Amino acid sequence: MEIKVIHQIMEWNEDHSEQIKKNLADKGVTMINVMGSPGAGKTSLITALIARLREEYKIGVIEGDIAGKIDAETIASLGIPVVQLNTDGACHIEAMSIEHILPDFDLDALDLIFVENIGNLVCPAEFNIGESARLAILSIPEGDDKVAKYPLMFSTTDALALNKYDMLPYFDFDPVRVENDARDVNPTAEIYPVSTRTGDGLDALVKWVKGILCS
Amino acid sequence: MHELAITQGILNFALDEATKRGADKVTALTVSLGALSGIMADCVETYFPLVAEGTLAEGAKLTFRRISARVRCADCGTESELPDFRLRCPACTSRKVELLSGREAYIESMEIEEKNRTNVEPFREKVPHLPKLF
Numbered sequence: 001m002e003i004k005v006i007h008q009i010m011e012w013n014e015d016h017s018e019q020i021k022k023n024l025a026d027k028g029v030t031m032i033n034v035m036g037s038p039g040a041g042k043t044s045l046i047t048a049l050i051a052r053l054r055e056e057y058k059i060g061v062i063e064g065d066i067a068g069k070i071d072a073e074t075i076a077s078l079g080i081p082v083v084q085l086n087t088d089g090a091c092h093i094e095a096m097s098i099e100h101i102l103p104d105f106d107l108d109a110l111d112l113i114f115v116e117n118i119g120n121l122v123c124p125a126e127f128n129i130g131e132s133a134r135l136a137i138l139s140i141p142e143g144d145d146k147v148a149k150y151p152l153m154f155s156t157t158d159a160l161a162l163n164k165y166d167m168l169p170y171f172d173f174d175p176v177r178v179e180n181d182a183r184d185v186n187p188t189a190e191i192y193p194v195s196t197r198t199g200d201g202l203d204a205l206v207k208w209v210k211g212i213l214c215s
Numbered sequence: 216m217h218e219l220a221i222t223q224g225i226l227n228f229a230l231d232e233a234t235k236r237g238a239d240k241v242t243a244l245t246v247s248l249g250a251l252s253g254i255m256a257d258c259v260e261t262y263f264p265l266v267a268e269g270t271l272a273e274g275a276k277l278t279f280r281r282i283s284a285r286v287r288c289a290d291c292g293t294e295s296e297l298p299d300f301r302l303r304c305p306a307c308t309s310r311k312v313e314l315l316s317g318r319e320a321y322i323e324s325m326e327i328e329e330k331n332r333t334n335v336e337p338f339r340e341k342v343p344h345l346p347k348l349f
Contacts, residue, residue: 002243002326005232009246009254009320012224092217123217126253151300152253184301187310 013127016095020102020130027107030213031115033129035153036137037146038119041163043071044196045137046114050080052206057111057213062101064093064118071116081105092123095130112213121150133212136189139163144173147181155185159192159208166195218258219266225259226266229325233271238327241272249319250284251300275326284317 008014024031036042043063050059061082063072072084083104085097093115105113115131117124136157138146141164147154154160160182162175179191190208194201225246233241248254256279267273284297288304289311297317298305304312 001329002324003232003236004324005228005322007228007232007322009221009225009322012227090220092220094220122253126217126221152251155251155300155302183310184303187302 010126013095016099017128017130020095020099021132023102024107024113024130024132027110029107029110029113030133031113031129031131032209032212033115033117033124033131033134034137035117035121035124035134035157036119036139036163037121037142040119040137040139040142041196042116042119042137043074045161045163045194046116047074047078048196048199048202049114049206049209050075050078052202053112053209054080058109060105060110060113062098062113062115064116066090066118081110087118091118091120092127093117093129094127098129112209121146121153125153125156132215133158135159135161137161137163138178140165140167140171140173143171144175144177147178147185151185154182154189157186157189158212159190159205161205162191162193164195164197165193165201166198218255219262221254222259222262223266225322226263226270226272228322229272229275230270232325233327236327236329238329239271240328241275241325242328243276243278243326244272245278245280245323245325247280247282247319247321247323249282249317250297251314251317252320254320256281280323282316282319285315286312287315288312 034042034046046061053059059080061075061080062085063075063082064085065071066087066089069084072082075082083101085093085101115129134157136153182189182191192201192205194205229241229244248256260277263277267275286297286304287294288307288309290309291304291307293304293306295305302312303310
């Protein structure tokens with residue numbers, strides 16, 4: 001017997017994501033989902049943003065990695081509450097994992113949580129995790145063809161940070177091409193050239209984060 | 216690789232639905248995927264027999280319906296199918312397009328075999344020596 005069902009495939013994840021969003025909103029906490037390739041500079045960028053925001057806001061971090069707690073130790077050394085989420089092989093973070101981890105934080109004492117997703121330009125884009133905004137990072141050494149090759153990641157992000165921008169003179173990276181490709185899949189995302197090493201461009205990105213916090 | 220988690224999600228829904236309806240087997244599933252959904256039908260097809268093994272849905276036939284990505288252009292008014300992920304009007308290259316379809320990802324229908332209750336003999340008939348109490 002055939003039965004019509006019409007059931008959204010991602011509903012199992014969406015339900016949890018919506019619940020997290022609601023819980024965080026009740027507590028006045030904003031969550032930003034940071035995504036990009038391994039080595040793009042996700043931890044460095046989060047660290048740089050923390051340095052510029054911590055006077056004003058109380059920040060926590062969820063560090064997603066397949067294995068180990070290297071990044072969590074880096075963040076903990078800054079005196080920032082951090083929880084390591086190991087996916088044990090999974091290529092992305094799901095909403096249910098975030099739901100399990102949030103009780104580890106004192107949400108009343110936080111304004112902002114950065115989630116550093118698994119280093120991967122493909123899978124994390126499929127899963128909402130209760131975030132208020134997504135920040136994708138692409139670094140200059142990765143090449144200017146990445147937006148065209150991994151469109152979903154860049155089509156679902158709210159902002160795109162072009163990290164290691166100080167490396168531009170040493171690579172055949174065409175920023176105009178990247179901006180064009182990004183506009184093709186995502187007309188509204190803000191694009192921020194930054195260097196976590198020199199600090200250039202970070203003020204503009206900090207302003208974007210503050211805008212998310214106020215909205 | 217995210218398709219493994221997605222396939223598990225499809226299976227869980229099918230099993231819940233089958234159990235709810237008292238079915239003892241899921242024989243087929245039809246899944247609709249938009250061209251921009253980012254979900255590969257091939258991967259789901261590969262993973263499904265692995266996750267469904269030993270469940271009510273073991274051996275179920277998967278059918279995929281691909282939904283094309285279509286846009287309507289605010290500049291030239293043309294409605295057309297997108298050849299790739301780029302949200303540009305294929306007719307005039309404008310970026311002022313409204314996406315009409317392409318991000319879908321849903322289970323459309325499933326086929327189940329329900330338990331044939333008429334075959335279940337009443338308890339009394341199975342146990343003829345049971346004393347008649349009522």
